[in-house]
Amino acid sequence: MKKVLLLMALIIAVLAFTACADTPAAPVAPAVTEDVAEPPAEEPAEETPADVVETNDEEAEPAAPSALQMDRIVLGTNAGFPPFEFIADAGQGRFGQYSGIDIAIGMRIAERLGAELVIHDAEFAGLIMELNAGTIDFIAAAMTIRPDRKEHVHFSTPYFTAMQYIVVPYADTTITSVEDLAGARIGVQLGTTGEFFVQDYVDYEDLLSYSLIAQGFMEMRRGGLDAIVVDSVVAMMFVNQHPDELRIIRDNDAFASEHYGIAVRHEDTDLLAVINEVLEEMLSGGEIDALFGYYSERLNQAE
Numbered sequence: 001m002k003k004v005l006l007l008m009a010l011i012i013a014v015l016a017f018t019a020c021a022d023t024p025a026a027p028v029a030p031a032v033t034e035d036v037a038e039p040p041a042e043e044p045a046e047e048t049p050a051d052v053v054e055t056n057d058e059e060a061e062p063a064a065p066s067a068l069q070m071d072r073i074v075l076g077t078n079a080g081f082p083p084f085e086f087i088a089d090a091g092q093g094r095f096g097q098y099s100g101i102d103i104a105i106g107m108r109i110a111e112r113l114g115a116e117l118v119i120h121d122a123e124f125a126g127l128i129m130e131l132n133a134g135t136i137d138f139i140a141a142a143m144t145i146r147p148d149r150k151e152h153v154h155f156s157t158p159y160f161t162a163m164q165y166i167v168v169p170y171a172d173t174t175i176t177s178v179e180d181l182a183g184a185r186i187g188v189q190l191g192t193t194g195e196f197f198v199q200d201y202v203d204y205e206d207l208l209s210y211s212l213i214a215q216g217f218m219e220m221r222r223g224g225l226d227a228i229v230v231d232s233v234v235a236m237m238f239v240n241q242h243p244d245e246l247r248i249i250r251d252n253d254a255f256a257s258e259h260y261g262i263a264v265r266h267e268d269t270d271l272l273a274v275i276n277e278v279l280e281e282m283l284s285g286g287e288i289d290a291l292f293g294y295y296s297e298r299l300n301q302a303e
């Protein structure tokens with residue numbers, strides 16, 4: 001637990017934790033206290049449900065002639081990836097039942113366009129297809145910018161840096177690096193960089209690809225998996241909820257850093273420009289860091 005907390009403290013320190021999630025926060029000097037539980041100077045605004053929440057919108061609307069004239073915009077995501085997107089406890093979501101850093105970014109984008117935001121929660125592996133089919137207008141899903149994905153979508157400016165972590169059952173002593181994954185029964189999320197890595201570099205015994213990574217963590221806690229490979233921050237979120245059962249293994253030599261981007265259709269250059277503008281404001285204003293700090297505290301319940 002201590003290790004995990006330290007880890008979290010480190011990341012937060014690096015990210016220069018700022019004050020408040022919902023209002024643009026002034027950047028804080030990089031000298032940050034190591035106290036993870038330090039409360040924001042000001043309470044972040046309540047996460048109030050929006051008046052209208054539509055989910056899994058039935059019919060794809062024809063693409064708007066210009067992104068800037070959209071009166072509604074559909075954010076595609078996979079809401080099982082805290083702190084980026086997840087379903088909050090009843091009545092607690094930032095937008096309807098949805099919460100997370102990507103949801104907050106999506107709300108800013110919609111606000112900037114004067115468009116109504118609609119959230120379409122779907123299978124991660126299908127998001128790029130849905131974008132190009134017109135079911136959704138942009139993807140905000142902790143999606144790693146990759147050359148193969150760029151063939152199908154345009155990515156925004158990177159807004160978050162991550163890497164893959166290995167999660168093992170707490171009592172395991174056999175897995176200390178990627179090399180030790182040989183012969184293991186490994187869980188990943190379908191269509192993610194964790195899955196691609198294991199497929200390409202690991203001589204596994206079994207590879208189980210789940211629709212939601214939470215299913216993998218459940219299976220591991222039941223004793224059915226030797227390891228899970230998943231994005232760093234998400235690994236920390238789940239491990240912090242079960243610190244006596246799960247443990248993180250890092251292998252900085254094996255895993256490269258990954259950068260998350262918002263994705264749009266190739267032709268939607270106007271929309272991409274708006275998204276980049278919003279992201280640059282949120283990054284330079286410290287808002288992304290603040291959101292990260294906010295969720296790190298709140299999702300890290302185990303002490």
Ligand code: ARG
Nearest residue numbers: 078081141142143144192193
């Ligand atoms: N960053 C990884 C990828 O792009 C995993 C993202 C999974 N996101 C999600 N919302 N489930 O492949």
